[in-house]
Amino acid sequence: MGNDKTRFGLDETRIPEAWYNVIPDLKNPPAPPKVVTPDGTELGPEQIGEVMASLFPMECLKQEMSPDRWIDIPGAVIDVYKTYRPSPLLRARQLERVLGLPEGVKIFYKYEGVSPAGSHKPNTAIPQAYYNKQEGITKISTETGAGQWGSALAIAGALYGIDVEVFMVKVSYEQKPYRRILMETYGATVHASPTNLTDAGSHVLAMDPDSTGSLGIAISEAVEVAAKNADTHYSLGSVLNHVCLHQTIIGLEAIEQMQLADEEPDVVIGCVGGGSNFAGIAFPYYHRKLEGKSKARLLAVEPKACPTLTAGDYRYDLGDEAGMTPQMLMYTLGHDFVPAGIHAGGLRYHGDSPLVSQLVHEGEMEAVSVNQVACFEAAVQFARAEGILPAPESSHAIRAAIDEALAAQAAGEDRVILFNLSGHGHFDLSAYEAYNSGSLVDYDFSAGTTLSE
Numbered sequence: 001m002g003n004d005k006t007r008f009g010l011d012e013t014r015i016p017e018a019w020y021n022v023i024p025d026l027k028n029p030p031a032p033p034k035v036v037t038p039d040g041t042e043l044g045p046e047q048i049g050e051v052m053a054s055l056f057p058m059e060c061l062k063q064e065m066s067p068d069r070w071i072d073i074p075g076a077v078i079d080v081y082k083t084y085r086p087s088p089l090l091r092a093r094q095l096e097r098v099l100g101l102p103e104g105v106k107i108f109y110k111y112e113g114v115s116p117a118g119s120h121k122p123n124t125a126i127p128q129a130y131y132n133k134q135e136g137i138t139k140i141s142t143e144t145g146a147g148q149w150g151s152a153l154a155i156a157g158a159l160y161g162i163d164v165e166v167f168m169v170k171v172s173y174e175q176k177p178y179r180r181i182l183m184e185t186y187g188a189t190v191h192a193s194p195t196n197l198t199d200a201g202s203h204v205l206a207m208d209p210d211s212t213g214s215l216g217i218a219i220s221e222a223v224e225v226a227a228k229n230a231d232t233h234y235s236l237g238s239v240l241n242h243v244c245l246h247q248t249i250i251g252l253e254a255i256e257q258m259q260l261a262d263e264e265p266d267v268v269i270g271c272v273g274g275g276s277n278f279a280g281i282a283f284p285y286y287h288r289k290l291e292g293k294s295k296a297r298l299l300a301v302e303p304k305a306c307p308t309l310t311a312g313d314y315r316y317d318l319g320d321e322a323g324m325t326p327q328m329l330m331y332t333l334g335h336d337f338v339p340a341g342i343h344a345g346g347l348r349y350h351g352d353s354p355l356v357s358q359l360v361h362e363g364e365m366e367a368v369s370v371n372q373v374a375c376f377e378a379a380v381q382f383a384r385a386e387g388i389l390p391a392p393e394s395s396h397a398i399r400a401a402i403d404e405a406l407a408a409q410a411a412g413e414d415r416v417i418l419f420n421l422s423g424h425g426h427f428d429l430s431a432y433e434a435y436n437s438g439s440l441v442d443y444d445f446s447a448g449t450t451l452s453e
């Protein structure tokens with residue numbers, strides 16, 4: 001098995017024509033979202049549908065619950081995908097050499113940092129902006145953690161002539177000014193969340209004027225803006241089923257590329273914030289397992305500071321702090337949990353994709369949590385071997401990939417490891433500076449805070 005190539009490229013004619021929808025392949029039907037009003041009444045599915053229709057394009061809502069296994073990618077979206085896809089898949093030969101791995105232990109990575117935003121996020125920002133444009137929407141509001149989602153949507157908005165308003169988690173706004181400048185350069189408006197522009201933000205600031213913000217709070221603010229303006233929709237860069245759907249382009253390409261390498265992975269790894277890049281690489285392999293063509297373990301990696309899948313509860317919870325969003329059945333640390341300010345801002349989310357949560361709950365996927373210092377160690381080792389400087393989020397997948405390789409070596413086993421390198425870290429140099437100067441510290445779950453109502 002295997003060959004001596006390093007880079008397994010596909011040309012633009014090999015971009016998949018359909019996304020893979022995992023819903024029809026789940027053992028149990030996914031649990032529907034729930035909305036409970038402040039007076040305790042539960043809304044029916046039709047009423048929830050009305051609320052959702054004020055926030056999202058119909059096409060995305062259809063995809064959210066679609067029973068179809070394959071969903072066609074619009075030709076106009078494929079045309080934009082062609083500017084950076086298929087993304088490369090590489091064998092990490094220099095990293096393998098540095099680690100001193102035996103011949104049977106191999107590390108491959110799919111690299112999503114080649115997109116204009118430097119991460120996987122445009123894979124969903126582009127179709128979401130496209131579907132909004134089709135419906136005549138002129139403005140999209142959203143939140144962003146580390147700034148990657150905001151920049152992806154800012155680019156997509158610029159492509160389709162849609163205004164983009166971004167609520168950026170304050171800790172990242174302060175740590176990552178360049179992401180803000182990037183978004184503004186693409187024409188977006190950016191606020192440090194919590195703001196006094198919304199009821200949700202004002203409420204948080206009244207309780208804690210020094211709040212560093214969280215994704216949950218920023219989502220509340222962005223949803224509020226969309227709910228109050230008819231020409232404005234809201235867009236989410238992770239968590240939701242249609243977002244995971246759009247990201248499956250990663251895994252569908254990876255399956256073809258691993259075939260060019262004459263290898264089947266034994267383990268498929270992705271970092272998890274809201275779960276979309278992990279879903280993107282892992283869901284197509286879940287399908288491949290059902291087809292009997294793969295036996296891969298599917299491994300989600302999250303930070304110890306925000307260990308949703310490994311230490312959270314599996315229950316209905318709100319997607320945001322203020323309760324602007326429906327409740328979803330997922331792993332959660334509680335919607336009012338604010339994790340410590342780790343540098344992997346994109347992984348600081350209290351909840352997780354309901355689809356990823358369900359697959360973990362049903363034992364179809366595994367999850368581990370890792371500390372940030374160990375992740376930066378892995379990221380620097382990777383950068384010095386492979387040349388690519390990883391995003392702090394992606395470094396979690398690298399840590400787990402290296403740990404898998406070393407464990408296989410110690411056990412004297414062969415192992416083919418595939419991980420998703422979700423983005424580059426060119427806008428995260430202050431985090432690398434902290435690591436280089438030895439001032440980076442670990443936080444666990446208990447270092448987070450809970451907003452008291």
Ligand SMILES: *Cc1c(COP(=O)(O)O)cnc(C)c1O
Pocket residue numbers: 118119120121148149237238239271272273274275276277278346347391393394422423424
């Ligand atoms: C946003 C982001 C993540 C986390 O989001 P998921 O939805 O869990 O994928 C991970 N890596 C990068 C580079 C990101 O930008």
